[in-house]
Amino acid sequence: MAALHDDVLDRVGQRIVSGELPAGTVLTLDGLDRDYGVSRSVSREAVRVLAALGLLATKRRVGLTVQDRSGWQVFDPRVIRWRLDVGxxxxxxxxxxxxxxxxxxxxxxxxxxxxxxxxxxxxxxxxxxxxxxxxxxxxxxxxxxxxxxxxxxxxxxxxxxxxxxxxxxxxxxxxxxxxxxxxxxxxxxxxxxxxxxxxxxxxxxxxxxxxxxxxxxxxxxxxxxxxxx
Amino acid sequence: MAALHDDVLDRVGQRIVSGELPAGTVLTLDGLDRDYGVSRSVSREAVRVLAALGLLATKRRVGLTVQDRSGWQVFDPRVIRWRLDVGxxxxxxxxxxxxxxxxxxxxxxxxxxxxxxxxxxxxxxxxxxxxxxxxxxxxxxxxxxxxxxxxxxxxxxxxxxxxxxxxxxxxxxxxxxxxxxxxxxxxxxxxxxxxxxxxxxxxxxxxxxxxxxxxxxxxxxxxxxxxxx
DNA sequence: TGCAAGCATTAATCTGATTTTTACAAGACC
DNA sequence: GGTCTTGTAAAAATCAGATTAATGCTTGCA
CATH class of the missing domain: 1.20.120.530 (GntR ligand-binding domain-like)
Incomplete structure (x- = not known):
């Protein structure tokens, strides 16, 4: 039932707020594709949302950098739920x-x-x-x-x-x-x-x-x- | 300089908060591609962010529905900026x-x-x-x-x-x-x-x-x- | 040692094709 | 007439391949 997009979004979001991926950790889009077995469109769109929530920043030639908590959109219901669930x-x-x-x-x-x-x-x-x-x-x-x-x-x-x-x-x-x-x-x-x-x-x-x-x-x-x- | 993604995101976001696209308006991804002359990836990712901000909802076979103000993430800096600019x-x-x-x-x-x-x-x-x-x-x-x-x-x-x-x-x-x-x-x-x-x-x-x-x-x-x- | 050119890496974008969901309508049945 | 089933098509969702554009890093030169 849960769409792939939401699935990846939730999973990566949770890994970040849980501290499994601490600030400064660098990921790549290709890595996400492989880790979750989804196509680029899916991981790409999930990453865009995570970036909008302040959990990730994207940079060419570098990849996806996990951001410090101070930049998170802590009023977003999704972030709140993740933190209550695993954070x-x-x-x-x-x-x-x-x-x-x-x-x-x-x-x-x-x-x-x-x-x-x-x-x-x-x-x-x-x-x-x-x-x-x-x-x-x-x-x-x-x-x-x-x-x-x-x-x-x-x-x-x-x-x-x-x-x-x-x-x-x-x-x-x-x-x-x-x-x-x-x-x-x-x-x-x-x-x-x-x-x-x-x-x-x-x-x-x-x-x-x-x-x-x-x-x-x-x-x-x-x-x-x-x-x- | 401004990336295509942010460009489309800002423009559609402003059109929504300004009231030019009132709640209930239905758009399609193809329509956005044509309107802004960008590829699907770009409009798709912009829409995903707008959906995360509560400004749009996507539904198969229907399209993109502009959401009522009550669902907006009004604490998001982007939304605040749009509203101060054009709202x-x-x-x-x-x-x-x-x-x-x-x-x-x-x-x-x-x-x-x-x-x-x-x-x-x-x-x-x-x-x-x-x-x-x-x-x-x-x-x-x-x-x-x-x-x-x-x-x-x-x-x-x-x-x-x-x-x-x-x-x-x-x-x-x-x-x-x-x-x-x-x-x-x-x-x-x-x-x-x-x-x-x-x-x-x-x-x-x-x-x-x-x-x-x-x-x-x-x-x-x-x-x-x-x-x- | 410092600097500039080139390389390689990775996100960003474009494109075409396929799959899945589902609103809507046409027909079947009571 | 009203309700139920079924089929169809529209649109998002997903996949996959290719190209473009930045940019960190290295190499070579002075």
Whole structure:
């Protein structure tokens, strides 16, 4: 099912973020063709994308040079996923957590000022689903509701760049569930906080929404650090 | 000099973000070959990158469909540049301002905990330069110091994702000066706040740093909105 | 020792052919 | 008439061969 292009892209991307191919390593297109048994078009297009993501640089007569982490497009969902899958998961999640503690409270407060009735409804419904599936212990359905909640909230902020961070948050939530960095049963307190945010947004209370969202991130960070220790 | 690949990439990218090719428009690879007079490899690789940026989606038997803005990788430097060049500059700057109000205070507070002595020095020196050039009314030198201040601070947060947002902040600062959305002489208060952040970071006082940085963003937003009215 | 010419390597580009997927339509059936 | 199957063609995806253009490195000369 997975197309050859995506296959090569994923595999090389993962080898780079995992550190198997450290910065400075030099590859060649011919080498990739042989390694993966694909035609030049496939490896060529994969390399172009990796170069766009800042993971590789191409140079004539030299080849493909693996780039230092400082040049990576760390906001690209693909890079985030690779790093969560095979890279420095802990560092990555800490970075993302700190970042979220910055922009999600702002998004919550903006959403309280700008959310449409439909978005308020979607938010409440997602929060309710979290209650139901959280209590039932259905982690997959809980995750789905969690993702819906945060994506809707960021969308409702009316700020397209905050909305664009929805992909990043989705990767974090999915990643930490997938890698078992979550309590086996979601905490009652976390679930409750989501409901509080939803109500504050509906009531148009930006400060209440912001504070509740700050608590969500703090709680999530604490839960995760404990779990990793 | 500019390679064919980058040429096609830039041109198609700009046509999309400018709205000349609205979401839903369907193109074909053959069409691009003809339009730009390049071979399939070139258009193919450009399309692959555009697809990675979320601007296009490819589908067999259909062609290339221009995607809605909601899927764009709006944090990619290429996309930011295209939008500042041919897109909606003012909306873009407002979005970026709201985003900054989220992550810069967090970065300031983290920097107070983690900045190295060298970074503290660079921060203080940038703040001093802002005083000097601000009072002298040298806008270009002031901007340079301002950019140095914020980039250093984000770097000093010790969080690579916050550091990666340095480029974004630079765009905001440069953009608003370039488009005359700044007071002709920087406000004494704004300059003073930067010094306060630098001192708080050096002293290791995260809360003071955070509050001062919040004030910087609030002041900047107010100044810009007034100017636009 | 320094410099310039030439060589060899590798990405960049062009081209033609084949394979695979799949939207759409024509026909078959109820 | 409406739904289901089947066939066809359109377009991307992939493969493969050849040519072009930069450019790092070496060689030879002064």
């Amino acid at each position: 420095d998961r802990t560092d990555q999640l800490r970075s993302l957590g700190e970042l979220r503690s910055g922009f999600e409270p702002v998004a919550a407060s903006l959403a309280a000022l700008r959310a449409t009735p439909e978005q308020c409804g979607a938010l409440s419904s997602a929060a309710e689903d979290m209650v139901i599936h959280g209590r039932a212990g259905d982690l997959a359905a809980y995750l789905d509701a969690d993702v819906r909640f945060h994506s809707t909230l960021l969308e409702a902020s009316g700020n397209e760049m905050l909305a664009a961070l929805g992909g990043v948050v989705t990767e974090v939530l999915t990643g930490r569930t997938h890698h078992h960095l979550m309590p086996s049963a979601p905490l009652e307190e976390a679930i409750d906080l989501h409901g509080r945010v939803a109500r504050a947004v509906r009531a148009g209370e930006p400060d209440v929404a912001r504070v509740a969202m700050e608590a969500i991130i703090t709680e999530a960070t604490a839960a995760m650090t404990e779990d990793m220790a | 909606d500059r003012t909306d873009q700057l407002r979005s970026l301002g709201e985003l900054r109000s989220g992550f810069e205070p967090v970065a300031a507070s983290l920097a107070a905990l983690r900045a190295t002595p060298e970074q503290c020095g660079a921060l203080s020196s940038a703040a001093e330069d802002m005083v000097i050039h601000g009072r002298a009314g040298d806008l270009a030198a002031y901007l340079d110091a301002d950019v140095r201040f914020h980039s250093t601070l984000l770097e000093a947060s010790g969080n690579e994702m916050l550091a990666a947002l340095g480029g974004v902040v630079t765009e905001v600062l440069t953009g608003r000066t370039h488009h005359h959305l700044m007071p002709s002489a920087p406000l004494e208060e704004a300059i003073d706040l930067h010094g306060r952040v630098a001192r708080a970071v050096r002293a290791g006082e995260p809360d003071v740093a955070r509050v001062a940085m919040e004030a910087i963003i609030t002041e900047a937003t107010a100044a810009m909105t007034e100017d636009m009215a």
